[in-house]
Amino acid sequence: MSVTWLETRPVPVDQLTRFPGNAKRGDVEAIRASIRKTGQYRAIVVRKTGDGMVILAGNHTYDAISAEGEDKIRCEIIECSDVEAKRINLADNRLTEIGTYDEEDLAALLSGLDGDFDGTGWVDSDLFRLTVDPEASSPMPPEEFTEYGDDIETKHDCPKCGYSWS
Secondary structure (H helix, E strand, O other), X not given: OOOEEEEEEEEEHHHEEOOOOOOOOOOHHHHHHHHHHHOOOOOEEEEEEOOEEEEEEOHHHHHHHHHXXXXXEEEEEEEOOHXXXXXXXXXXXXXXXXXXXXXXXXXXXXXXXXXXXXXXXXXXXXXXXXXXOOOOOOOOOOOOOOOOOOOOOOOEEOOOOOOEEO
16 A cells, blocks of 8 residues: 655635545634634545545645635645545544643743733633643733632633633
């Protein structure tokens, strides 16, 4: 068995088909945010078949780019067997999940963004956890935050940093 790379080129989104039975449920809204911030920075992988082109890796990127109204998507076009197609889809969906982070390097990368995490999937509370309090589930309130008594029963979550208060 062998995967054969054919070419890399933009392909009209209406010529692509999602991988049948793709088990992964990606966060399309987070991918859309990334695309709006940085564009499509890597190609999706599609299999050329007699019936067209099937997405093996990048099904949710395809969903996000389509939702953003783009008419083409950059694709790595390959030929492979049915078994190889399944392996590629499964590997793409799983292998990044089983990896880990060097938290010191991650904190340095996040710190270098000066709080602008748009399109990265990371939020302020992630950096807080990495640099200040590894046990924290949410960051400390901003310095100008006013604490109120326990008589207020509503719960609030900051959409930017994830800090919760009531």
